[in-house]
Amino acid sequence: MADLVVRLLLQNLPQLLEDEFKLLSGVEDKINSLTNELKFIDLFLKSSEGKRNDDCVKTIEKIKSYIVQIYTNKERYGIGEGEFKSEEEGEEQQVTESLRKRRKDVEEEHVVGLVQDSNVVITQLMETDSRLNVVPIIGMGGLGKTTLARKIYNNNKVKELFRCRAWGDVSNDYRPMELLLSLFKCFQSSSSEYNNLNEEELKMMVRECLKGKRYLIVLDDIWKTQVWDDIKGVFPDDKNRSRILITSRIKEVTSYCGTTPPYNLPLLNKEQSWELFSKKVFQGEECPSDLEHLGRSIAESCGGLPLGIVVLAGLVRKKERSEREWSRLKKISWHLTQDKTEVMDILKLSYDNLPRRLKPCFLYFAIYPEDYEIRANKLMELWIAEGFIQPKEIGYPNPPQVEDIAEYYLDELVDRSLVKVVRRRIDGGVKTCQIHDLLRDLCISESKSNGLLEVSTGANMDTLSSPHRLSLHGRAQSYLSFDKFNQSSTRSLFFFTTGKFPHSGHDHVMKNFKLARVLYAEASLFSSLSIGLKMMIHLRYLKVDTDVRDIPASICSLRNLEMLHLTLPLIRGRWSRLPMGMGRCRELSSLTNLRSIKLIGFEHLPLEFPSNIVKITLQSTVIDGNKDIMKTLGRLANLQILKLKYFVGLSDIIIAAGEFPRLRWVLLLG
Numbered sequence: 001m002a003d004l005v006v007r008l009l010l011q012n013l014p015q016l017l018e019d020e021f022k023l024l025s026g027v028e029d030k031i032n033s034l035t036n037e038l039k040f041i042d043l044f045l046k047s048s049e050g051k052r053n054d055d056c057v058k059t060i061e062k063i064k065s066y067i068v069q070i071y072t073n074k075e076r077y078g079i080g081e082g083e084f085k086s087e088e089e090g091e092e093q094q095v096t097e098s099l100r101k102r103r104k105d106v107e108e109e110h111v112v113g114l115v116q117d118s119n120v121v122i123t124q125l126m127e128t129d130s131r132l133n134v135v136p137i138i139g140m141g142g143l144g145k146t147t148l149a150r151k152i153y154n155n156n157k158v159k160e161l162f163r164c165r166a167w168g169d170v171s172n173d174y175r176p177m178e179l180l181l182s183l184f185k186c187f188q189s190s191s192s193e194y195n196n197l198n199e200e201e202l203k204m205m206v207r208e209c210l211k212g213k214r215y216l217i218v219l220d221d222i223w224k225t226q227v228w229d230d231i232k233g234v235f236p237d238d239k240n241r242s243r244i245l246i247t248s249r250i251k252e253v254t255s256y257c258g259t260t261p262p263y264n265l266p267l268l269n270k271e272q273s274w275e276l277f278s279k280k281v282f283q284g285e286e287c288p289s290d291l292e293h294l295g296r297s298i299a300e301s302c303g304g305l306p307l308g309i310v311v312l313a314g315l316v317r318k319k320e321r322s323e324r325e326w327s328r329l330k331k332i333s334w335h336l337t338q339d340k341t342e343v344m345d346i347l348k349l350s351y352d353n354l355p356r357r358l359k360p361c362f363l364y365f366a367i368y369p370e371d372y373e374i375r376a377n378k379l380m381e382l383w384i385a386e387g388f389i390q391p392k393e394i395g396y397p398n399p400p401q402v403e404d405i406a407e408y409y410l411d412e413l414v415d416r417s418l419v420k421v422v423r424r425r426i427d428g429g430v431k432t433c434q435i436h437d438l439l440r441d442l443c444i445s446e447s448k449s450n451g452l453l454e455v456s457t458g459a460n461m462d463t464l465s466s467p468h469r470l471s472l473h474g475r476a477q478s479y480l481s482f483d484k485f486n487q488s489s490t491r492s493l494f495f496f497t498t499g500k501f502p503h504s505g506h507d508h509v510m511k512n513f514k515l516a517r518v519l520y521a522e523a524s525l526f527s528s529l530s531i532g533l534k535m536m537i538h539l540r541y542l543k544v545d546t547d548v549r550d551i552p553a554s555i556c557s558l559r560n561l562e563m564l565h566l567t568l569p570l571i572r573g574r575w576s577r578l579p580m581g582m583g584r585c586r587e588l589s590s591l592t593n594l595r596s597i598k599l600i601g602f603e604h605l606p607l608e609f610p611s612n613i614v615k616i617t618l619q620s621t622v623i624d625g626n627k628d629i630m631k632t633l634g635r636l637a638n639l640q641i642l643k644l645k646y647f648v649g650l651s652d653i654i655i656a657a658g659e660f661p662r663l664r665w666v667l668l669l670g
Contacts, residue, residue, distance in 0.1 A: 113268060113272045113275070113276075114144065114147065114148050114151055117148055117263070117265060117266075118148060118151050118152050118155065120263060121135060121137065121148070121152055121245070121263050122152055122155060122157065122158060124260055124263070125152070125158065125161075125162075125216070125243045125245065126157070126161060127241075128241070129241070130239040130240065130241055131237060131239060131259075132235060132236075132237035132238075132239075132242045132243070132244070132259075133243055133244070133259045133260060134243075134244045134245075134246060134257050134258045134259045134260070135243060135244070135245050135246070135258065135259075135260050135263070136245075136246050136247070136248065136253075136254035136257060136258035136260070136262035136263070137149060137245070137246070137247045137248075137254075137262065137263050137265055138247075138248055138249065138250075138251060138254045138262040138263070138264055138265065138417065139249065139264065139265035139266075139417055140249060140305075140347075140350070140417035140418065140436065140439070141249055141307070141346050141347045141349060141350050141417070142305050142306065142307025142308060142343060142346055142347060142438075143265050143267065143305065143306060143307070143417075144265060144306045144307075145220075145221075145247040145248075145249075145265055146220055146221065146247060147306070148247075148265060149218050149220055149245055149247050152245065153165065153167060153216070153218055153245075158216065161214070161216075161241075162214055162215060162216035162242075162243070163213070163214070164187070164209075164210065164213040164214065164215040164216070165186065165215065165216045165217075165218075166182075166183045166186035166187065166215070166216075166217050166218070167182070167183075167186060167217075167218045167220070168182050168183045168217065168218065168219050168220065169182065169220050169221065170219055170220060170221050170222045170223070170227055171220075171221050171223070172221070172223040172349055172352075172353055174223070174224065174227050176199055176230060176231070177199055177202065179219075179231070180199065180202040180203060180206055180234070181194070181195070181202065183206050183217070183234075184202065184205060184206050184209065187206075187209040188209075203233065203234050206234050207233075207234050207235070207236060210234075210235060210236055210242075211236050211238070212238055212240075213238075213240075213242075214240045214241055214242050215235075215242045215243075216242070216243050216244075216245065217235060217243075217244045217245070218244075218245045218246075218247075219231070219244060219245070219246045219247075220246075220247050221247055221248065221249075222246055222247070222248045222250075222253050222257065223248065223249070223250060223253065223353055224253065225252065225253055225256040225257070228253070228256060228257040232257075246258070249350055249416060249417045250415060250416050250417070251414075251415030251416070251417075252415055266304075267303065267304030267305060267436075268304040268305075268306060268309070269304065270296070270299075270300055270304075272304075273299040273300060273302065273304055273309055274295065274296050274299050274300075276299070276306060276309050276310065276313070277295060277296075277298070277299035277309050277312075277313045277316075278295060278299075280309070280310055280313035280314065280317065281295070281313045281316050281317045283317075288321065290323055291321060291323065291326055294323065294326040294327060294330055295316075295326065297330055298312065298316065298326070298329060298330050299312075299313075301330075301437075302437075302438070303436050303437045303438065305343075305436065305438055307342075307343055307346060308343050308438055311342045311343050315329075316329055343438060344438075344441070344442055344445070347438060347439060347442050348442060348446075350416060350417070350418055351418075351442060351446060353416075354416070357388075357409070358409060358412060358413060360386075360388050360452060361383055361388050361409050361410075361413065362413055362418055362419075362443065363443050363446055363447040363450065363452050363453070364379075364382070364383065364386070364388070364443075364447075364452075364453070365419070365435045365439075365440060365443050366440065366443035366444045366447045366453060366455055366471065367453060367455070367469070367471035367494045367496075368435075368440075368471075368496065369473055369496050370437055370440060371434070371437065372434070372496070373422055373432050373433075373434055374432060374433050374434065374435075375431070375432055376407075376410060376429070376430040376431055376432060376433055378543070378565075379410070379433075380403065380406035380407060380409075380410060381406075381541065381563045381596055382518065382520070382541060383406050383409070384402050384403070384406055384562065384563075384595075385517065385518055385540040385541035385562055385563055386469075386492065386517075386518065388409075389402045389405050389406045389409065390402075390405075391405070401614070401640075403614065403615075403640075407429060407430075410430055410433070411430070414430065414433070418435070418439060419433050419434070419435055420433060420434045420435065420436065421433050422434050448465075448467075451467075451468060452468065452469065453467055453468065453469035453470065453471065453492070454467035454469070454470055454471070455470075455471045455473065456470065456471070456472050456473065456474075457473050457474045458472075458473070458474035458475060466489040466490075467489070467490060468489060468490065468491055468492070469490070469491060469492035469493075469494075469518075470490050470492070470493055470494070471494040471496065472493075472494065472495050472496065472497055473496050473497065474497060474498070475497060475498055475499050476495070476497040476498065476499040488515060490513055490515070490516060491515060491516055491517045491518070491538075492516060492517060492518035492520075493513050493516050493518065493519050493520070494518070494520045494521075495520065495521040495522060496522050497522075510533055510535060510536060511535065513536070514535040514536050514537075514538075515538055516536060516538065516539065517538050517539060517540045517541070517560075518539070518540060518541040519536065519539060519541070519542050519543070519544070520541065520543045521543060521544045521545060522545065533554050533555060533558075534554030534555075534557050534558075536558065537557070537558060537559070537560065538560055539558050539560060539561055540560055540561060540562045540563070540593075541561075541562060541563045542555075542558065542561060542563070542564050542565070542566075543563070543564075543565035543566075544565070544566060544567070545567040556588060556590065556591065558591065559590070559591060559592070559593070560593055561591050561593060561594055562593050562594060562595050562596070563594075563595065563596045563597075564591075564594060564596070564597045564598070565596075565597075565598040566598070566599055566600070566602075567598075567600040567601060568600065568601040568602065588606040588608060588609060588610065589606075589608040589609065589610050589611070590610075591610050592610055592611075592612065593610075593612075594609075594610045594612075594613055595612070595613060595614045595615065596613070596614060596615040596616075597609070597613065597615070597616055597617070598616075598617040598618075598619070599617070599618055599619070599621065600617075600619040600620055600621075601619070601620045601621070602618075602621055603621075605618065605621060605629055607632070608632065609632065609633070609636055611636065611637060611638065612638050613636055613638065613639060614638055614639065614640050614641065615639075615640065615641040615642075616633065616636075616639060616641070616642055616643070617643040617645070618643070618644055618645070618647070619643070619644075619645040619646055620645070620646045621646075621647055630654070630655065631656075631659075633660070634655060634656065634659030634660050635659070636660075637661055637662065638662055639660065639662060639663055640662050640663060640664050640665065641663075641664070641665045641666075642660075642663060642665070642666045642667070643666075643667040644667070644668050644669070645667070645669040646669060
């Protein structure tokens with residue numbers, strides 16, 4: 001019973017002490033100390049279940065006295081509910097209002113394109129279905145959802161069909177009274193007399209204004225399904241073809257509210273980007289022919305995001321119209337300017353609205369280079385290796401695997417318009433994905449400020465601040481010396497570089513990053529794998545593409561390894577061999593934490609695999625010396641995914657009863 005009390009206190013302690021924290025300065029350390037003490041007690045109780053402990057009882061009594069003191073202080077100073085609102089909350093409200101106004105000013109100016117988009121949505125609004133329908137528009141921040149909705153709202157055909165129209169701004173800072181008043185003002189020329197009404201009275205007044213009329217309501221920028229639950233009762237369904245148009249960044253919202261499939265607003269193409277850019281820069285004048293190629297290049301750097309194009313065009317308009325100046329602007333774009341803040345603040349709303357569990361997963365996209373097509377399975381394996389994906393507590397019936405949870409997280413980021421799907425698998429899952437360049441910039445800045453990771457291009461080595469995770473881009477030779485920052489704090493190392501390290505560079509990496517848990521190297525970076533690999537005993541994830549045959553047997557000593565990806569292409573017509581320890585000594589089975597292995601280009605395969613392995617990919621492999629490979633694989637009780645690609649010597653496959661008991665996905669290419 002005592003452990004249950006402690007667990008409940010741990011869950012509710014922050015809320016119980018919130019008022020005291022705001023009331024008395026210096027209480028934060030006490031709260032942290034008390035919370036830590038509870039955690040130690042909880043751990044102790046779990047390890048001594050059924051034993052009575054007097055110290056535990058005394059500590060719980062001490063907690064009770066803390067809580068009594070909180071309420072005594074509230075009474076002593078005459079503080080009631082709702083009086084803890086700080087000046088910071090008022091400032092946050094002002095910032096939100098500023099962002100809302102800035103977004104509307106930027107998005108609604110110089111409408112470009114949207115003709116086809118508006119026609120599609122207007123057609124949905126004008127369908128003959130007499131029931132009240134909700135038509136959603138979805139897209140990432142800054143894409144022009146509000147602009148499109150406004151264009152539709154002001155369309156003459158729409159005005160003619162819907163004589164009763166109203167517009168409401170919702171935003172992520174949803175305030176019911178303000179929304180209701182804004183809708184009511186669309187029906188009444190003077191609404192000041194209704195300012196003293198409460199929320200329920202306002203809802204009734206709005207409903208009365210709509211009753212019996214064919215109406216169009218626009219609810220712009222909805223972030224949560226609860227908003228719809230709260231407001232939907234205001235809109236009567238008189239079976240007269242009334243419509244509600246909503247905009248959102250989040251698929252869950254559009255699916256929950258909408259009665260029709262959401263319209264996915266696309267990015268602008270190159271011509272549309274140039275049209276919007278030139279309209280903003282030249283204000284109706286012709287672009288000089290000698291500047292057009294530079295202007296188009298600058299416009300394309302925004303990746304088709306209207307908000308980014310408008311802001312960047314505003315910067316260019318202030319500069320001298322010359323090839324020299326525009327060439328300079330093309331090189332720096334806006335990365336060295338303050339104007340980028342306008343875009344980042346709006347995009348950051350999507351990040352701020354993420355659940356805590358998704359934030360590190362989203363920021364992790366910063367490791368990849370610009371315009372990089374990301375393989376979803378590799379990304380999810382990295383999330384798992386980093387500890388971002390936690391398995392559900394034991395005790396649940398049929399708890400989901402961490403791989404399933406990771407896939408669900410990725411789908412959530414896609415549904416929130418933060419990640420773009422490039423290709424899908426046969427079963428509909430994400431195969432490859434990308435992130436918009438501006439969202440990538442947001443990931444880089446936020447991950448650095450949060451201490452999650454940093455990105456180096458080689459030129460900024462001096463500015464690195466002992467990063468916990470480090471992604472290296474540019475030329476490999478730029479990183480031959482890692483003495484410019486403290487390597488002891490780096491736990492994850494990523495190479496997205498060109499060129500190769502000389503042999504001396506391999507030992508340098510293995511020695512100076514021996515505490516790393518993740519080593520990820522794209523392309524053939526290493527000309528060999530040093531025996532120094534055995535010092536990296538904390539590795540959970542190892543992905544290395546190399547172009548030689550020598551793989552050290554010390555790889556089998558990496559007992560914490562969870563994912564292993566090795567690629568060794570043909571060298572002068574010869575296949576690569578697994579290290580002696582992995583093949584003939586069967587030591588691969590000793591890697592008991594290994595969940596995923598991918599081997600490409602090997603002559604001899606392991607004789608055994610760890611019993612708890614979940615995924616195996618074997619590619620470009622000679623089967624002649626591995627006749628029993630299918631029997632070996634069939635005995636793996638936890639194997640769920642098996643991919644065999646381009647095998648030499650694989651002919652008849654015979655599977656006996658009872659083999660592959662948990663296999664749910666198999667791919668055979670050969």
